[in-house]
Amino acid sequence: MIGYRLTSKNKYSISKLYPLTKGILFNNLDELIYNLKTNEIEKSKSCCFKVINSKNIIIYSFMTLQRPEVSKEINILRNNFKDLILIAGGPHASGAPEDTLKMGFDYVLVGEGEITLPDLINKINNNQYIENNVIKGIPIDSFKGYDEIYPLAPIEITRGCPYNCRFCQTPQIFGKNIRHRSIEDIIKIVKNMKDIRFVTPNALSYGSKYATKPNLEKLEELLKKLSIFKERLFLGTFPSEVRPEFINEDTLNLIVNYCDNKYLHFGAQSGCDEMLTHIRRGHTVNDVINAVDLCKKNKLMPKVDFIFGFPSETMENRIRSIQLMKYIIKKNGKVHAHYFMPLPGTYFENEKSTELDRETIKILGSMAKKGQISGSWTHQYNSTKVEK
Known part of the structure; x- marks a missing residue:
């Protein structure tokens, strides 16, 4: 069984991989445990002379924030099913493969899985030798041949990023x-999409x-052709965000003309420009202000x-961020912190978060009570170094 x-957090990544291997999708741990127990009962009833595929392979994809919950599930599975084969992929596994192995996984895929995951499953089912428990995923050259998406999810249209933001995976x-x-x-x-x-x-x-x-020509070609099929078309809304320096009269004109964005x-x-340089963000505060003004002009929030x-980060850095947030709010924008x-x-990865001063927390809390901002900024996360 595969x-x-x-989960709601890994649907986008699973929807790209599931069509390549098929199997069973489990929405919760109870479903998974019940199916594994049922499968063991069926195997015990099978004739000992009958050749059957007895391997149970379970695949997880998760982010670092989901690590505690996933770790609990893996401990339960390990304690109840000794022969279970567990494979992990996704952001946490790619960034901290050794830590992921220590959680109880048998194999960890680092990076892209379209080519490597089906190959790994095939080798496991055929009892072939697998040299390493940490396996570097082979990147796909293009999306051609990977057109099936299940469960239905937003379409991945671009992969890779030329920027070096120090906080981004x-x-x-x-x-x-x-x-x-x-x-x-x-x-x-x-x-097939609405x-x-x-x-x-x-x-x-x-x-x-x-x-x-x-690339304005290519962007317009994409939106113009999609507008024929769509009931509603969205570009630059979650999960397809944009960079502020890409927002100009020409790009907004395309969105206004072809999309249903609000x-x-x-x-x-x-x-703070100093902080933007420090985190290697690749744009300036003026880029953000310009983007906000253009959105307002084109009636987009x-x-x-x-x-x-x-x-x-210093208190002065935070004061400048709050000043920019207040500017956005005055322009009828929304802020997520x-x-x-x-x-x-x-x-x-080995740095520690800077603890926020009381005044900053007070200001952000006041803005939140007024409905001006949303998000979570009081979680004081202290980094625990994980092995790569």
């Missing part, structure tokens, strides 16, 4: 090599060779992300 532990997992799904392949998938949404590091980079500036989602991360508690968490595999 099984996938499906995306370029560490998928690399800097930019790959776009062809418009023809996207059309094949969207014919609302068309995308997964991409930067929606406005679609079609751009290096993803460092918009808002545009992008990350500022800080309101700007939804902007901020992170507090970066390593080496996060507390920094050092993620494995990133440049900041």
Whole structure:
């Protein structure tokens, strides 16, 4: 049996891999345990002379924030099913493979899994020798041949990121090599969708060779062709956010003309140019202000992300972020604030979050009570170093 532990947090990654191996999707641990016990009973009833595939392979994909919950589930499975084979992938496994093995997994896939996961499962089922427990995933050259998505989820249209944000796992997992799904392949998938949404590091980079500036011609071709099939089409809304410096009159004109957006989602991360340079964000505060003003002009609500508690962050840095947040709110924008968490595999993985001062927490709390901001910034996460 091949099984996938499906959650609301890993649906997008599982939906790309499940069609390649098939199997059973488990929405909770109880379902998984019941199926494993039933499978063991069926095996015990089978004739001892009959050749059967007795291997139970369960696949997890999870982020670092889900590690405690996943660890509890793995302990339960290990204590009840001794012959179970557990495979892990996703952001945490890719950033901290040795730590993931210590959680109780048999194999860890680092990076992309479309090619490597089916090959690994085939080797396990055929009792072939597997040299390492940590396996580097082979990147796909293009999306061609990976058109099936199940469970139905937003379409991944771009993979890879050329930027080096020190807090982000995306370029560490998928690399800097930019790959776009062809418009023809996207059309094949969207014919069965009512609302068309995308997964991409930067929606406005679609079609751009290096993803460092918009390719207006390719963007318009994509949106124009998709507008024929869609009931509703969204670009630059979760989970396909954009970068602020990509927001200009031309890109917004495409969104206004072809999409059903009410808002545009992008990350500022800080309101201080010094901090933006420190985290290698690749844009300036003025880029954010310009993006907010253009959204307002084009009747799109700007939804902007901020992170507090970066390593080496000062109170002055935070004051500037709050000033920018207040500017966004005056423009009828929305702000979502996060507390920094050092993620494995990133440049900041061994750094500690900077504890927020009481005044900052008080100001953010007051803004939240007024409904001006949302998010979580009081979680004081202290990094525990994990083995890579």
